[in-house]
Amino acid sequence: MMEGSEIEPGAANSLPTLTDIAQIPDATTSREEDTNRNAYPTTSRSVHGAVAGGDRSKRRGTAKRKPRPRTGSDNDVRRLRPFIASPFMPITTKSKNEVVEQPRKLKEPRSRSPTKYGALAHKRSDADQRRAELLPLQAAPEPSPDSLAVTPADPVQPRKRSDSESSHSSDASESSSSSDSSDSSYTRFSDLTRKQWATMGMLAIANLCSTVAFSCIAPFYPGEATDKGMNSTEIGIVFGVFELVMFVTAPLLGKYMTTIGSKRMFTVGLFMTGVTAILFGFLNLLPAGSLFFWASLVIRCLEALGDACFVTSSFAISAKCFPGRIATVVGLIETFAGLGYTAGPVIGAVLYEYGGFQMPFLVLGFLLILATVVSIFLVEDIEDEEAEDTKGMLGMLKMPVIWLMVFAVVICAISLSFFDPTLAAHLESFNLSTTMVGLMFLLCGGIYTLTAPLWGLIIDQWNCCYLLMFFGSSATVVSMLFVGPSPIFHMEKNLVVIGLSLSLFGVAAGALYIPTFQNCLNAVKKRGYEDNFQTYGCVSGVFQAAFAFGAFMGPTLGGFGVQQIGFAWTTSIIAVINVFFLVIMLIFFAIRWYKGDIEEESGSESCDSASERSQKA
Template identity: 25%
Template sequence: MESKSNDGDGVPLLPTTPGPGEEVPSQRRRAIAVVLIAVLAFLEGVSMSLPGPFFPPEAKNHGLTQSEIGVVAGSLDVANLCFSFVIGSLISPSNKKAVLLTGTIISSAALSLFGLVDYAQDERIYFVLCILTRILNGIGVSMVFTMMILISSTCFPQKVALMNSFIHTVFGVGMFLGPVFGSILIPVGGYVTPFVSIGLIETVFSFLGMIIIPVFPASKKTANDFKTKEYLMFLVSFPALSVFVPTIVVTLMSGFRDSAYALHYHEVTGLAYQKIGLLFVVNALAATITLSVVGVLTQKGFGPSIMIIAQCLTPLTTFAMFLPYILPEIETKGWAILTLATNGVSVDAAINPSYLLLQKAAIKNGVQNIDQVRKYSSSCFMIILSMGRILGAALIGGYLNELVGFYFTSLIYTSVAMVTVTWHIVFLVRSGLIGKVYFDTDVDNDEPASDNLDALN
């Protein structure tokens, strides 16, 4: 007869009859595993934010145009997006650890190679190698982020929102410190130094994960198969699109930031590009603080209300970025700091609650197995982040910015955001999702939690 292990307070967690290569970890072992995953999330945050302030000016020196810079910045997320569609079919309870560690090794190696590409002399070779290394990095990132959420949620299934918030918060701290590391290390050892250093450090922690992270046994009721038709029906359902599209518009700001902000603020503030990274710290710090607060509030049921605030803040922020075109005298370092801070708040306040609403959309669309709900939500979550960064980098920060300039790009962005904000708010209000709405955490019974599951009906 199958017995269960307890999650510290008598809550059944996992079967205690593991299969070959599986184990039932203690609560202490699971806590250590989550800490290691958090370290990897931190390093991923550093690697994601590192190119933003420093790559565009360096690429300009290599002869790349603004559009080409946008293509390079978005290529990571193109790979991330494409791989997000297949990652679900690769996941099983027994290979989550392997997928995570393979992804971190790929990501860390690609980051180091991206820095070393700077030694390429020919402009075309440099451009192609930049794209290839970013694509490789995107594949690794897709594997890492999907597994981080799934494994940490498996470790503490009754605290899904807190685990999600914790991982994204330490990722945000990494985003915060990435530009700082670059500003410190580039003057010491040159442009290549921070990329190779962070890549090597992440590789070391990847190998530590082979020892520390357990292989969890599978519940007999766990759904291992990724049901493609069911997943696609979920993606095109109205509830999913009503979260999907407006959140993508918010995350456009991330890609816009990575491809265009450094050059713009270098021009208007006069800061050397090595020091622009310190200006980006404001954006990442605001995002980190926001994530830590939002995670707690989302766990308490306030996620949809937070998303409304984030959605409304987005067009206000982008209009503030346009305003110096009318009032040039306000274009100061202080104004840059203000807009970058609100930018960080609006983007990251929308990230954590969107995962919650995607779960509700999956349940509304008839997905009853909680393992499938989490797989679909995690995959869709990665697609949102990827598409937002792709379009933000290549279309908004690249092509459109080169065509009409930074200020009018911000104005166009404001108009689009106002439309999607209205759509999102109307959907949340009409669906009854303004009150307290909670994460589904009833994993043992493999049934959705009852709180507010009918809110989308």
């Protein structure tokens, strides 16, 4: 390109080269000029440009370029600093006025707040912070100058953890895990030991055998007693005295459970029930008259005492061995108990038909004795600690929530036991066979047996005791009004409607009965009762006494009501009693809401712990 000629088209759009940006001599620079350039190793780029600019313009001398202004300021030096280091250009030194850029601090990632149960995340973070503050702080050793000198060629190795630090971190993890386990009393089925599984199995089998031995006499004993000269009143006394003895003895057994021992009370009660069942089978050898009546009454009372012993202790053992699954285990026990009540008459009738009067009692009695021997080895040995300062059962009965739960258990037991002497007569107008009548009984007892463990799981999972009780009582009202049906509806008796009402009542009875024991335990713990067997025994005693009282009142007053005013009006009165319970429960919640205590009687168990258990499950 000659002097004065124009720049070629497209050259303006071409990108400048590294040589043009740095404005250093090209490859044709003489050795002398290179020597002059190397004589200033620490000069800035502006000075170097001023020195070499004149020679460059003389050497090229072809294109008249507009000289680029150079002020020699530090900003210009930083602006002309190349992106890639070049060996052909000097490296500028840092000026005094140049601002040193600090490394940008990365923002700490925000902890994800859960989409649900926000209070739980805050609770966990506080717990972790407290555990971190409790851990001893170890001062890190000051780094030596040799350790700070790192050559560029050698990669920086991470610092190895010392043995003390590793042991310290392991201790911290162990302490955090132990604190987590201690904070929550939730018991998962996957964590149960073989001993706990055996204990749960023995509780279920014992309740099954005892209820079968209690209910198996229904199909054949009234006929045998009539042949021995007993009247209907005496037969009713023999049936009703069982629940009456349980009503009297259950609170006393619960109060002195720690003195007797829970496992000892369980095994002795189971053995007594088995022995009295065998003795009851030999009553047919006695002569007719008052001797048969009094012998039946005494043996029945002893059987009720044994049943009260092991049933009361079984509830206390369940509460101690499975603290996070109380409602589930109680539901399992009630499942087998309901199965015994349902299958007992059938088993008794079959054994009586093939072996006579003694066969049902001998078979069931020896099964109970065998269960006693097995329970000695399988039931978990539990230390029955006795509290030094306890408020006792009288202090427990001063709590309004306990009386509310007692009322719920009583009306549930009245509703369940009312059908035993009255339902068969109510179905006579349909001309059903004995098998069909038994199936109608099975609709109530069988569905109760199937749904009882489901209610226990729901309570342990979501802690909704009062909501289930409200549903159970409301469903009981509906079933009692339509099983008659109530005269207020002006409906004719319908077998399908009666069957649906009995099925609904089986569901409702479990929803009303299962949450009561859990509510009683939560209430007494919140009022300062210690978590020991004496508390469990008192609660279990009150619980069993309330059910026994309702089971005694149901057939007695129910039979009297049917005789006086009829089946339909009697079921309507039972429905009104359940409505009265609903009103009392609503008033109870209204008073607590007014006082600002609307949370459930959950003791140490709150909604946060319930959500945590649902996440763990």
